[in-house]
Each structure stands twice: as structure tokens, then as C-alpha cells.
Amino acid sequence: MKNKQFLIDSILNDMSEGIIVFEFDGKIILHNRTAAQILGFPDSSLRDKSIAWLMSATNANDELFQQILDAVYTKKKVVRTLPFFQEEKTVYLHITTDFLMNGTEKIGVITRMSDITESTLLFIANKRLANQVVDLMNSFVEVMVTAVEEKSAYNANHTKNMVRYAKNYLTWLDKQGELQKYTAKNTAPFLMSIWLHDIGKLLIPPQIMDKPTRLGNAVKDISHRIETAYLMLKIEMLSHPEQKAEIEMQIKQLEEAENLILSANTAGFLDESTRQKLKEAAKIQCPDAQGCLHPLLSDSELESITIIRGTLTDEERKIMESHVSLTKKLLSKMEFRGEYKPVPLWAAGHHELLDGSGYPEHLQGNEIPWETRLLTIIDIYDALTAEDRPYKPPVPPEKAFAILRDMAEKGKVDLQILNSFFESQAWNYDSQDI
Amino acid sequence: MTIEQLKNEEKLTLAVEGRIDTKTAPELEKTLQGVLDGIKELIFDFAKVSYISSAGLRVLMTAQNQMNQQGTMTVLHANEDLMEIFEITGFTEILTIL
Numbered sequence: 046m047k048n049k050q051f052l053i054d055s056i057l058n059d060m061s062e063g064i065i066v067f068e069f070d071g072k073i074i075l076h077n078r079t080a081a082q083i084l085g086f087p088d089s090s091l092r093d094k095s096i097a098w099l100m101s102a103t104n105a106n107d108e109l110f111q112q113i114l115d116a117v118y119t120k121k122k123v124v125r126t127l128p129f130f131q132e133e134k135t136v137y138l139h140i141t142t143d144f145l146m147n148g149t150e151k152i153g154v155i156t157r158m159s160d161i162t163e164s165t166l167l168f169i170a171n172k173r174l175a176n177q178v179v180d181l182m183n184s185f186v187e188v189m190v191t192a193v194e195e196k197s198a199y200n201a202n203h204t205k206n207m208v209r210y211a212k213n214y215l216t217w218l219d220k221q222g223e224l225q226k227y228t229a230k231n232t233a234p235f236l237m238s239i240w241l242h243d244i245g246k247l248l249i250p251p252q253i254m255d256k257p258t259r260l261g262n263a264v265k266d267i268s269h270r271i272e273t274a275y276l277m278l279k280i281e282m283l284s285h286p287e288q289k290a291e292i293e294m295q296i297k298q299l300e301e302a303e304n305l306i307l308s309a310n311t312a313g314f315l316d317e318s319t320r321q322k323l324k325e326a327a328k329i330q331c332p333d334a335q336g337c338l339h340p341l342l343s344d345s346e347l348e349s350i351t352i353i354r355g356t357l358t359d360e361e362r363k364i365m366e367s368h369v370s371l372t373k374k375l376l377s378k379m380e381f382r383g384e385y386k387p388v389p390l391w392a393a394g395h396h397e398l399l400d401g402s403g404y405p406e407h408l409q410g411n412e413i414p415w416e417t418r419l420l421t422i423i424d425i426y427d428a429l430t431a432e433d434r435p436y437k438p439p440v441p442p443e444k445a446f447a448i449l450r451d452m453a454e455k456g457k458v459d460l461q462i463l464n465s466f467f468e469s470q471a472w473n474y475d476s477q478d479i
Numbered sequence: 480m481t482i483e484q485l486k487n488e489e490k491l492t493l494a495v496e497g498r499i500d501t502k503t504a505p506e507l508e509k510t511l512q513g514v515l516d517g518i519k520e521l522i523f524d525f526a527k528v529s530y531i532s533s534a535g536l537r538v539l540m541t542a543q544n545q546m547n548q549q550g551t552m553t554v555l556h557a558n559e560d561l562m563e564i565f566e567i568t569g570f571t572e573i574l575t576i577l
Binding site for chain 2: 067069070071072094095096097098100101104107108110111113114117118154
């Protein structure tokens with residue numbers, strides 16, 4: 046029997062975990078060496094002492110005593126990690142407080158404590174390091190956004206607007222209690238994917254990205270060519286008065302062609318008959334300053350001026366569309382980890398459409414994650430409503446939603462997200478005062 | 480938490496109502512700092528106290544230490560939950576609880 050007690054005492058005192066047992070009369074009936082050491086008392090000096098005594102002996106660690114009280118109040122096991130202030134240092138304790146049962150009878154309260162200072166400090170250091178990495182990523186994003194800003198102000202505004210809409214929408218969604226149904230509670234990675242979604246545009250030539258008209262800069266060459274032709278024809282008329290009627294006819298034809306080209310250059314849409322007329326006009330022979338004859342428009346100029354809708358030729362559109370692949374390529378050079386891992390995927394997928402008609406990967410349906418679907422909708426919404434695009438006038442929000450709804454009906458964008466985004470009115474708020 | 484003070488010459492009764500927790504305990508401590516001069520009998524009426532935290536216990540301990548110098552201190556009408564706390568913490572040994 047004596048040996049048995051000795052064995053129990055030995056085991057208790059060799060434990061790395063501190064143990065204290067309080068009886069309901071408030072006295073410590075059992076504790077081990079580790080517990081005394083952690084609490085800063087000599088070994089075996091705690092027997093028959095009470096919490097009241099411990100509180101009077103140390104006044105900086107009421108949280109530990111509070112945990113015991115919490116277990117008594119709640120009648121449940123309480124587990125916490127607490128800082129514990131020793132004379133010269135702070136340690137971190139993992140503490141479990143529970144009732145000690147003898148069958149169904151509660152005979153006391155047992156508190157077990159482990160010194161986890163080392164792992165806690167390591168955790169704090171890791172957390173600090175992780176925060177530094179996130180800070181570094183955020184400053185990289187800032188550099189990129191500044192670069193886009195320097196290159197194209199309207200693109201920077203576009204990204205800023207999108208981040209604002211997304212923040213407002215996610216806040217709204219969270220208030221509906223639905224955020225975590227769709228995406229992670231930490232929305233920072235998603236917002237980062239918006240900041241970065243267009244960085245590929247850094248590599249797109251501005252004359253394509255900001256091309257305001259079908260002809261772009263080429264319109265100056267054409268105007269110059271027509272001016273020269275007028276002058277040459279007038280000189281010709283002076284030199285050959287007998288050809289006056291014929292030359293006047295040529296000048297008139299040239300004037301008509303010029304008007305046709307200038308109006309087609311800025312028109313939103315060109316019908317087939319106008320395109321046909323342009324093709325005819327392109328063939329008009331114009332004299333240059335040396336008197337040599339050339340067609341009014343070169344093949345590439347004709348291709349540009351006969352673009353049915355928008356301002357980009359097929360080749361220019363391909364270059365423009367390559368910005369998403371370039372976004373992916375640039376972001377693949379950076380290591381996104383943990384919650385930030387999907388950032389490149391979300392960012393580079395913003396031109397994919399649910400029916401597979403998007404680009405660059407022609408992803409379909411479930412291949413496109415919720416975050417990308419939302420990014421796509423917000424991107425289209427802002428592209429449509431932006432007031433600062435050099436190549437197109439803005440449309441009001443109602444019209445933008447009509448266009449988006451039409452796209453949803455055709456199976457291109459997510460109707461449920463679109464309706465939810467519409468309901469949030471996220472674009473109507475300046476900040477997160479939604 | 481509210482504290483009602485009833486002073487009768489050298490006897491002071493503090494009738495406390497509500498929770499004495501980490502947030503409200505400093506309030507009780509502040510009240511005590513200004514009113515104990517010349518008091519020989521301090522009574523806490525806890526009939527309407529539903530909860531006391533470790534911070535509340537510490538305020539009682541400080542008050543008891545001061546009253547040990549100048550008179551007596553008694554806690555009245557503590558409910559069952561509070562009594563359980565006073566017992567398991569050994570406060571029944573240092574306070575007079577009736």
C-alpha cells in the first residue's frame with residue numbers, strides 16, 4: 046500500500062504537466078511538483094492552500110483563477126491558453142479545468158497545465174513572419190497597381206472601382222449571413238485577385254489598349270493622303286483646264302469617300318452596305334506628291350475601317366485578349382501560398398464564360414470558381430458603366446444590368462450571383478458603409 | 480451593475496445589483512476607495528448579485544484587508560452560485576459570509 050502511494054507520487058512529480066486538485070471546501074488536496082514550479086512556489090508548499098491564498102500571494106494572474114471559476118459556473122470543462130506572469134518572465138500555459146468525478150459524484154475540480162511557451166513563441170514568430178509575407182505581397186500589388194496607373198489612368202480607376210464594388214458586395218453578403226456559403230471568411234485573397242486581374246495589360250501596347258477609333262493613329266496618314274490628292278488634282282485642273290469636269294468629279298468622289306471614312310471611323314456599328322461602300326472607296330486612286338497613283342486605303346487600313354463593331358481588328362483583339370494569359374504568366378512567377386494560392390487562377394479567369402465561349406482557356410460551368418464568376422460580372426459591369434474609356438461612351442447601370450441579364454440568359458454569366466450583386470446595390474456606396 | 484449605498488454613522492451597507500465581472504469590478508473598487516474612511520462596519524448585500532468573477536473576488540479581498548485594520552466586513556444574502564464560488568475558492572475562510 047505504501048509502495049502504491051510512493052508510485053503515484055513519483056509518477057505525479059515526474060509529469061511535465063502540472064496538476065492541482067481543489068476540493069469543494071476550497072483546499073488544494075493534491076498537486077505535483079510541476080504545478081508548484083509553474084506557479085512559482087516551492088514544491089509541496091501548496092497542499093491545503095486555497096485559491097484565495099494563491100490570489101493573495103500573486104496578483105497578476107487572475108485569468109488562471111477565472112478559468113477555475115468559469116468551470117464551476119458553467120459546470121463544464123474549460124480549456125484555454127493563457128499568459129502566466131512569473132517573477133521574471135511570462136510563460137504561456139495550456140490549461141484544462143474540469144470536475145473530478147467519483148462515479149456520478151463531483152468531488153473536486155482538477156486543473157491541468159502545460160507550459161507551451163516555446164511552441165507559443167514559435168507560433169507568434171511564425172504568425173509575424175506570415176504577416177510580413179502578406180505585407181510584402183500587398184506592397185507588390187501596390188507597385189503593380191501604380192505601374193498600371195502610370196500607364197493608363199482609366200484602367201487604374203477600373204480596378205479601384207471593382208475593388209470597391211467587391212468589398213461592398215462581400216460586406217453585404219456577410220450581413221445576409223451568406224458569405225461563407227460561397228467563399229472564405231478572409232476576403233483579402235479575393236480582393237488581391239481583383240487588384241491583379243489586369244496586370245497583363247502592362248504588356249499591351251497603348252495604341253491597341255486605348256485605341257479610340259477604328260483607324261487609330263492611321264487616320265492622320267489618310268487625311269494627309271487625301272489633302273495631298275486634293276492639291277494634286279487642283280494643280281492638274283489648272284494645268285489641264287480641258288479636263289476640269291472630269292477632275293471636279295474625282296474631287297467630289299474623294300470628298301464623299303473622306304466623309305464616309307471619317308464617319309465610319311467613330312461609328313459604333315457598321316452595316317453591310319456601309320462596309321461595301323468603304324471597300325469601293327478604298328480602291329479610289331489618289332495621286333501622291335510625285336503624281337504616282339495609289340489606292341486611297343491600304344489593305345490594313347481597309348481592314349480597320351470595316352470592323353463591324355468596336356475599334357479593334359481581329360489581330361489587335363487577339364493581342365488585347367492576351368492580357369489575361371499575360372496576367373497568368375506574370376502571376377505564375379510569384380509564389381502564392383495558403384489562402385492566397387488561388388489568386389492567379391481567380392485573376393486570370395475573368396474573361397472565361399460559363400458556356401465555354403470565353404478566353405483564354407474556354408473553361409466551362411463548374412471549371413469556373415465562384416470567385417472568378419463574381420470577378421467577371423463586376424469586370425463587365427464596370428467596363429460598361431465606366432465614364433473614362435477613350436473608345437466608348439458609358440451606359441447607365443440599368444442598361445448594364447440588362448446586358449448582363451441577357452448574357453446570363455444565354456448561359457454566359459452566373460444569374461444567381463448577378464441577381465445577388467444587383468440586390469446589394471454595391472456600386473451605389475462609396476466605401477463599406479453598406 | 481449598480482451600487483446603492485446606505486450609511487448609518489460608522490456602518491456602511493453597499494447593496495450591489497447585477498454582475499461583478501472584469502468590466503464592472505473596477506467600478507466597485509473605485510466606490511470603495513472613497514467611502515471607507517471612518518467606517519467600522521462594512522456590509523455587502525449581495526441579494527441581487529448574479530455573478531462574481533475573479534476580479535470581483537480580488538476587490539472583496541482588498542476590502543477585507545482594509546476592514547481588518549478598522550473594523551468588520553460581512554457579505555449577506557449571496558445566492559447558491561455565489562456560495563459555491565466562495566466555497567471552492569476558499570473565500571469562505573477569509574470573508575464573513577452570513
